[in-house]
Amino acid sequence: MWKAMHDYDPDQGVPFSAYAQMRVRGAMFDELRKSDPLTRAQRLALKQQAHEAYRTQWVSLEADERTEWIIDDHTISPEEAAVRADEIAELNRAIAKLTRQEQLVLALVFNEGLTLAETADVLELSRSRVSTIYHNAIKSLRGSLMRKRQNNKRR
Template sequence: MYTAKGQLDANAMLKQYSPLVRRLAHQMIAKLPANVEIDDLIQVGMIGLNDAMSRFDSEQGVQFETFATQRIRGAMLDELRGSDWMSRGGRRQQREIETAVHKLEQKLGRAPQESEIAEAMGMSLTQYQEVLGKVRGTQLVYLEDMSGDEGGDDYLDRHVSNEDANPLSMLQDHRMREALVEAIKNLPEREQYVMSMYYEHDMNLKEIAAVLKVTESRVCQLHSQSIARLRVKLREW
């Protein structure tokens, strides 16, 4: 990996360690919302690899792969922390929907209907459905939701930064999956269909719309509403 002058051969290093970047990106994205793009993580990971190559000092007694892994993962985490995955307005409206859903569930003892949620938010049904279309709920977990009670490690530190999950994290992830499965079972029937077709059968909005005989925008609304309901349940978990 060194040139005749004793320097690191950059091209050879990039060729050898680019699979490491891809492997780390795939490990990380498995624990992130669906709207995070794998290519974006790989791109910033390659920047981290270049940084590792320029900073590596073999005299420190650390293997290059170990050093590079830290730099690559750090670059990806910095990019994720700096990304605004949903506009502030959209996030605020999503939380207003979740608040209304939570209060109505407590009051009614069941999943509220769209018209009931709209009324609780002081909107007409049409206005509420327009908001659902705008927020396009895509994330079951927002990073800021997952910060520690005492302001310590955040979701990325606890669930993404470590390649080897500790037993407690693995147990928590298992319990969360169980809670998610149970929450989906309690969704209104049509929303269950949407979630099943979208996530289990990998169908797009157009295909789901054809099955349900509704418009794509209606499927988007149902999906956003399902996400709001699920986030209420997962926050209780």
């Protein structure tokens, strides 16, 4: 903080609080980087490898494989199994209609068990962007399932 006070130039038109906040934040990041055993390039390479691995894994999944992590292993009646199979088929159709980015976010969250923050780090997107993508995908899937249920009730 003393260095910030000493180096501050009021003629630049920047309030001291903003200048000091930027300097303190920068110093904190510098310390974190010093304690990181990996270089920036190594960390970036790891993120890119993880992103590519998840993207490749999700794209290669077939509808049947996606179903495996959706189905509950509890014993159900044949009638419930038929209804569930229909719902799963509809869900797979709805997932296929999502954008690749939405599919990838859902795969990282539900298949890999990552949090939205971890997903944001892997995809190198902001947390708010990943949250928006996630919630839009869920909203779309719910809408598809609700429309399917309403159509079935009308029959």
